[in-house]
Amino acid sequence: MPTPTGVGTDELRRANLRAILQTVHTRGPTTRAVLTRQLGLNRSTIGALTGELQSLGLVSEETSAVGGRSGRPSHLVVPREDNVVVAVDVGVDRIAVALVGLGGEVLDRRDRRHQRGEHDVAHVVDAVAQMVEDILAGAGHRVRCLGVGVAVPGAVRAADGFVRFAPNLGWVEEPFTDLLAARLDRPVATGNDADLGALAEHVRGVAIGYSEAVYLSASVGIGGGFLMAGRPLAGARGYAGEVGHMQVDSQGPVCRCGAVGCWETKVGENVLLRLAGRLPGGGPPAIAEVIEAARAGEQRAADAVAEVAEWCGVGLRGIVNLFDPEIVVLGGCLAQVWKAAEATVNEAMARSTMMPRDDVLIRAAQFGVDSPLIGAAELAFAPVLDHPQAVPNAS
Structure with missing residues (x-):
């Protein structure tokens, strides 16, 4: 990757950390050699960057022979699945919740059906919060939760996740995201379900x-x-x-x-x-x-x-x-x-x-009705993928 004009050393390092983490998140385990070619950096720099991501608990490294061949082993950079987000899809007839690890694998999933029609936002917040807490409790202390992403079938203000209009749920001007974040005491990001469906199919579908x-x-x-x-x-x-x-x-x-x-x-x-x-x-x-x-x-x-x-x-x-x-x-x-x-x-x-x-x-x-759910996971991962050094320590 060419060095941008006027970019300082710290900024460049952050950009390279971001590029490595985004690569292994979307493409899965990747060798240092591939990262070296992709980013245009030398091997020692790639080694230092992956070492920093290891110290942050975001990746691990495995050593194996490429293709089973003898000779110089390959260093494989692997996203750590114990870094998780909780993805939520508030649909017209169900709430789906998934525990998703860094790298995109769905580790656990829960679904709750409800009748189509209007739903009081406070009741939905309660239901979603309980499902999120239950799925995290099932994972125990083995995971570090990086955030919660929610797909909603309505017009969502991009800046803060405020739901302006969700007619199939009967919502008008509802602070759903703030209510859920306060209830969970975790970062919550909310987006329109179709936008998140597009994101999922673009990144993984x-x-x-x-x-x-x-x-x-x-x-x-x-x-x-x-x-x-x-x-x-x-x-x-x-x-x-x-x-x-x-x-x-x-x-x-x-x-x-x-x-x-x-x-x-x-x-x-x-x-x-x-x-x-x-x-x-x-x-x-x-x-x-x-x-x-x-x-x-x-x-x-x-x-x-x-x-x-x-x-x-x-x-x-x-x-x-x-x-x-x-x-x-x-x-x-x-x-x-x-x-x-x-x-x-x-x-x-x-x-x-x-x-x-x-x-x-x-x-x-590719993901059928689950495209918005997969996209909600990507929405929740976005802050850490953009700023790996800001990863939270608490679970």
């Missing part, structure tokens, strides 16, 4: 290596997370990505936001269930049942899947024309419908997409 990526997921509503030039597109106040409320049908139904013909009135879970003659609120299992019924020849189910797939393609067409991504990653109901009716989605996209359809990859999210 199907969007690795793509700098222009879009992540879209649908359940009751539709959320979008965008990466432009490899960086999250947050907007002026951190609320970018509300693609569910772009108009796709000027003659369509009135949305809960008050506008007419929003995309989520055409492709949400409950839309598909209603068109197929099913009761609302069944979530992914109910969507899967409709798709199976369509494949088995049930005409109403087949018509429902085809109609939602058509509108899925219409919305994707607008997003592709506007953002020109290399890859679009689909989660939730969108992924289920795309897998079932890919040709219909593609045909609707192709009608007025400015670039050839083959130039845009469409993929289902």
Whole structure:
């Protein structure tokens, strides 16, 4: 890595520590030789830097022959999994909590179902705090907790995690992050679930290596997370990505936001269930049942899947024309419908997409419904990855 002009020795050392830790966190155990080539530093400097990360308790070193060959052993720099974060996904019908080690491995997981609808923020804070405390208690004194990351289905202020609007939870102007941090007495970072889904797929999923990526997921509503030039597109106040409320049908139904013909009135879970003659609120299992019924020849189910797939393609067409991504990653109901009716989605996209359809990859999210949960872990790790020397001593 070239030395930036005007950067002092201490700043350069911190930048190199950050680069090494981020590399082993995202790529796993890495040899000193690879780090030397990647960062453009000599072996003694890499040795000193990895030694400092060892003294901070963030990595360990193992010695082994490369590929089992005899000769000079390789020094492998390994992220220490006893440095953990707790990731939380506050979904519309469940709370998921995961204990994630440095390096990205999920070490433990807990899920709690709840009814869809409005939820008092204090009750959610209590439930999340109890689940976080339980999962940490299960790990005992073997771990050092670096923080808590939370995904919320709503507009979250980037600066402080203040939840401005989460309609599927019934929240308006709620200090959820501050309440949870006070209850846990730990650092808590909160982000929009779609933004964190995009982060997860970019760092560890199907969007690795793509700098222009879009992540879209649908359940009751539709959320979008965008990466432009490899960086999250947050907007002026951190609320970018509300693609569910772009108009796709000027003659369509009135949305809960008050506008007419929003995309989520055409492709949400409950839309598909209603068109197929099913009761609302069944979530992914109910969507899967409709798709199976369509494949088995049930005409109403087949018509429902085809109609939602058509509108899925219409919305994707607008997003592709506007953002020109290399890859679009689909989660939730969108992924289920795309897998079932890919040709219909593609045909609707192709009608007025400015670039050839083959130039845009469409993929289902690698982590399925857990993309926001994995992204929440990355959000919680971010402060230590950015400033390894600031790692806390307490668990």
